[in-house]
Amino acid sequence: MSQPATQHNKDDVMASPKPSKWQGFLDSDIVHSWKQQPVVIMATLMTLLMFMGALFAPWIAPQNPFDPGQLELIDAFTPPLTTSDFTGNFYLLGSDSQGRDVFSAILYGSRISLLVGFAAVFFALALGTALGLVAGFRGGWRDAIIMRIADVQLTFPSILLALLIFGVIRGFMPGSMHAEVAIIVLIIAIGLSDWVQYARAVRGATMVEKSKEYVQAARVIGLPDIKILFQHILPNVMRPVLVIGTIGLALAIIAEATLSFLGVGMPATQPSLGTLIRVGQDYMFSGEWWILFFPGVALLILALSVNLLGDWLRDVLNPKLR
């Protein structure tokens, strides 16, 4: 393990597997499979549409539903495709009890749903990968502790954990702050409830990778562990992680919607799709069906397309991983 050897052998060690050729093969295979499945094409288009709507919401939406100053209380309960007699505003999908434009609310709501979804997956992915790498690479008591925690956590459904974590984080904060930081609390709660899968996959892949010759060689020539982890092992364990992540996104979006629906997520002043549905449920019997219907359809489309897309990506990327 002499230090000078490092420089000399570095290239040999790094010349191990893959970049561009593999990428080309992967791409062609994915494209081929994509073209053959009309359902997947449809899901892609729908996902793109929802993404675009969410991304450009401030430019598309007629009003900012989060800004109480822009809501016209006098226009409350305007039916869809109607121009208000009082303000002359046109409501494509109607308005709710606050005079909030349902169309705008959906655009901004899916923005929150997607933001929380992506951020929670990223958080879970980063945490799980880091812990999985440590557990797999170092082994010993670190591995034991991390995997024990993972086992206990796996005993419970993640939505229950997210609820619990949400409640606990709230307990540490004064009530006045709840609404402001709801989105961050949601991201942490959903992310924390979902890191185990990543950690398990990464730990397994790391242990396989660790025993391979090129890593052994890198250790023998004295490369620091951090360098080995990031340069050699991480690229090789990213594939299963990404596969889990594609499915995880759909699950995180559903988890956010569920928490908000249960009244423990986004507040009614900054509604996500789940919040809109919770609010809309009150009007199911009174005839103002659009307040519930359109957000429901939006969530249905979002959840279904992202799920189908994730399923398909998983199958294409790795048919064996389930």
Place this chain on the structure above:
Amino acid sequence: MLAFFIQRLMQAAFVMLVVALIAFSLFHYVGDPVLNMLGQEATDADRAALRTQLGLDQTILVQFWQFMVSAVQFEFGISYRSARPVSELILERLPATLELAIVSAIFAVVMGIVLGIYTAIQRGNWLSRFIMTASLIGVSLPTFLIGILLIYLFAVELGWLPAFGRGQVVELTSWWDTGLLTTSGLRSIILPAITLGLFQLTLIMRLVRAEMLEVLRTDYIKFARARGLSRRVVNLRHALKNTMVPVITIIGLQLGTIIAFAIITETVFQWPGVGALFITAVRFVDIPVMAAYLMMIALVFVVINLVVDLLYYAVDPRLRVQGGGK
């Protein structure tokens, strides 16, 4: 056999210990129970008195021990919000949740296995394909959306079934009011039970189907057919039994999930169960209720896991070798 059982029991105890530790930490570190119970206006003397009364002046270890002792007796103190004993709150709502969970579990398991077998044996016909596609939609949608869809269709549009509540209940024992013995109670449980069971149904169905297809490809099934056994016997006697070995585990775990997911269904249908109680507790940071619910759910999961292990053992003779001699 005994060693296996003891090992599983130790695991279960470990999980319970960890959960108890978490529940205890909730009590101890989240918010100040004294402040929560007495409010801002109480005097320092009052607080000190309550602190002594609650044992909060003891060392952490003693407090944890006391917590464990009372947890075993199902004592979780007083709800911050309703100022009633937590055990009382949970017990009066438990029957509603259990009835809902059991009905939807039966629905999910029976339908899941039947549909799973059907779609495996009749692979490729239009009905199987339709069921598989529908199940994909079923797993992709959030539970609460399915519930709302059902309410809208069967309660609002068609008016066939009640949209919320538990209907009329009758007293079964002093602490168990059942809705399963009245017509309105039975009508009320249909939609929530379907909503709660649908997700597990699709999971079980897909699992049974996948396992069954796997089993149907094995040599012993081919040999059973070569021996001249009828399709029926091969599929329903041989293939099904082998399919059930791995499926039992998952089904067991899914049953635990049903109780947890009841939180969502109870909220959608305003079902007066422990799930709805838990949601209120989370919303108002009612730590004693949260802790008690957590311990209760953990217990349910641990017991189910144990039962599943034992069942597994009963079905597969290969596991019985070590203990049973030859």
Place this chain on the structure above:
Amino acid sequence: MSLTQNSAERPDTASQREDTTAVLSVRNLRVEFPNRHGTLVALDDISFDIAPGEILGVVGESGAGKSMTGNAVIQLLEPPGHIAAGEVRLSGERIDNLSEEDFVPLRGRRIGMIFQDPLTSLNPLFSIGDQLVETIRAHLPLNEKKARAKALDLLREVGIPAPETRLDSYPHQFSGGMRQRVVIALALAAEPELIIADEPTTALDVSVQAQILALLKKVCAERGAAVMLVTHDMGVIAETANRVAVMYAGRLIEIGPVDDVIQRPQHPYTEGLMASIPGLGARRERLYQIEGAMPRLAAIPSGCAFNPRCPHAADRCRQERPSLLATSQGQAACWLHDPVNPVARRPLQETSS
């Protein structure tokens, strides 16, 4: 496995074959596997007979179609594989066109089958007694008690020691050889007239193989059952079979009495096959190796499937496919044996030392 070729002990069934009705008669059998890219022909124009009491060995490399032939006869082809053309007759009755429903009573009752791996042939969750009783009762009008008695007899017959203590045991409690004995008992339970044994000894220890073969021969001879013995092991064939059929790339390329085929193979592929087995055929300085490999089903060359590897291949072999042609002793699908205009045999240029 050492070879003891006691042809004197074997009744020469080949000569009687003409006048008795064959137990199994396969004519121009063709099995296809349709897939996305087209149709794979897994078996092409297979014809052979098995006489009562006869043991026909079927040999070939893996993928040659020998197991597929057995599966086609008992109609246990994996979908989407199916019989696309040809006829299969069991004691004169046509069976290839029977529906699944009509075929079920034949399996086990008239055609028994033994698979390669005794470890996986038995359902691990049922005791062997259960599996025997259900098989017996599927075919014979016996009550539970009599079926159990019969199961005991069968186990005794196939040489399971103390069968009454083993009836309620599960498969995992038996050794590989014992399990194969159980499998044989199951296949013979209803005394079928034809047994298809698909690599019955391949998964077993060498020391057990001979015992199982001897057992199989004995119980079939006692019942007068004909046997189709599928194996890649020429040693097994030489020791057990009366006649042998050689398969290559889904086709039957040579068939004849076992000693003749071993001593004087007529098809160049069989020649190569025999020469490559130590201790068989003419002694050579070193083991012979056929150049190249058997083609995949998707890429079978036109004409004779063996032509790219054949030392004698002529233009005709590349264009025209030979059917089975009579040779001095049996039949071979090779233009070397064309009665009118045979292709000339080229002298082998051996690289002997």
